[in-house]
Amino acid sequence: MIKSKIAGIGKYVPEHVVSNEKLSTLMDTSDEWITERTGIKERRYAERYEETTATMGAKAARIAIERAGIDKEDIDFIIFATLSADYYFPGCGVLVQRELGITNTEIGALDIRNQCTGFVYGISVADQFIRSGMYKNILLIGAEMHSMGLNYSTEGRDISVIFGDGAGAVVLQATEEEGRGILSSKLHSDGTYAEKLALICPGSHGGYHNKYLEENVDYGFSKENEFGDVFVTPTMLEKGQTFPYMEGKFVFKMAVQKFPEVIMEVLTEANKQPSDINMLIPHQANLRISQFVQKKLGLSDDQVHNNIHKYGNTTAASVPIALCEAWEEGRVKEGDLVCLAAFGSGFTWGATLLNW
Numbered sequence: 001m002i003k004s005k006i007a008g009i010g011k012y013v014p015e016h017v018v019s020n021e022k023l024s025t026l027m028d029t030s031d032e033w034i035t036e037r038t039g040i041k042e043r044r045y046a047e048r049y050e051e052t053t054a055t056m057g058a059k060a061a062r063i064a065i066e067r068a069g070i071d072k073e074d075i076d077f078i079i080f081a082t083l084s085a086d087y088y089f090p091g092c093g094v095l096v097q098r099e100l101g102i103t104n105t106e107i108g109a110l111d112i113r114n115q116c117t118g119f120v121y122g123i124s125v126a127d128q129f130i131r132s133g134m135y136k137n138i139l140l141i142g143a144e145m146h147s148m149g150l151n152y153s154t155e156g157r158d159i160s161v162i163f164g165d166g167a168g169a170v171v172l173q174a175t176e177e178e179g180r181g182i183l184s185s186k187l188h189s190d191g192t193y194a195e196k197l198a199l200i201c202p203g204s205h206g207g208y209h210n211k212y213l214e215e216n217v218d219y220g221f222s223k224e225n226e227f228g229d230v231f232v233t234p235t236m237l238e239k240g241q242t243f244p245y246m247e248g249k250f251v252f253k254m255a256v257q258k259f260p261e262v263i264m265e266v267l268t269e270a271n272k273q274p275s276d277i278n279m280l281i282p283h284q285a286n287l288r289i290s291q292f293v294q295k296k297l298g299l300s301d302d303q304v305h306n307n308i309h310k311y312g313n314t315t316a317a318s319v320p321i322a323l324c325e326a327w328e329e330g331r332v333k334e335g336d337l338v339c340l341a342a343f344g345s346g347f348t349w350g351a352t353l354l355n356w
Helices: 031-038 053-068 092-100 115-131 154-160 191-196 234-238 248-269 287-297 315-328
Strands: 003-012 016-019 042-045 077-081 108-112 138-144 166-175 181-189 279-282 337-344 348-355
Touching: 003 053, 003 115, 003 181, 003 315, 031 287, 053 092, 053 138, 053 166, 077 092, 077 115, 092 108, 092 138, 108 115, 115 138, 115 166, 115 181, 115 315, 115 337, 115 348, 138 315, 166 315, 181 248, 191 248, 248 287, 248 337, 248 348, 279 287, 279 315, 315 337
Parallel strands: 077 108, 077 138, 279 337
Antiparallel strands: 003 166, 016 042, 138 166, 181 348, 337 348
């Protein structure tokens, strides 16, 4: 039976390290406050006006392609997951194709906007394409450049201290080798609480006309304008409405419920138990969430890889960065049972179980 395997993996994190102490000079916070709530000690920020989400993705991709032992022109499909794309449109898929210098126009490029679960969703999509025989070498990238869109004030600290920049990439190929490949993937969503973790503006919701947004919030739209309105209004900028919003406690409560559930789903489908996992790579959202999941599943420290203390939350990039790091450190070896899991905005959540 044809399955999909990860044939090559790479990561890129910017050189610029931003410590908790550095952020405390910009807002009312401290290393103790950030560490206690998130487990984060530092994060990486890309070089402004020189690096982008796509260029970082390309750097990770080059490493993954080389480790897969193929040429860039062998890539026949690109999947790019991010919430911080270079442009509102087009997506980063075609931008990374250009950045890598892939001249083959027979390939396709797909952009996935599933935020923190983007990479997990992407690996499931790639798996189906490969199992069907449609593509042979799929490049999957998760990359983020959050640092260009955060509110570096005390008002925005609950979000701005969490996020960092970086990229991870894998090349997926078909395999019939026993003991290799993706065994199971499960994807879920619930749009009921979409606005609990969201970037509302800019958007096409029309402010007052959107029944799902908080009532009586002025976004600066003119109701009398028959032919549309300004995409970004002065009101949005003045009130800081173009920054991400998160109801942290609510998101935490949902995450610690859905993470263990979806991990157990993929294990059950593959007739496995938590004790069979050699390495769990959870989305690096909050160290307390990862620790809760670890305890819930009865996993040891050797069975879980966390690196949020070094990189913060890199959303779609966090799973591939952590997976690549664990592999480079020798914590993921051939034949190991590896579980990837994520929860994020939408809400969306999912998990993938594979034999390395």
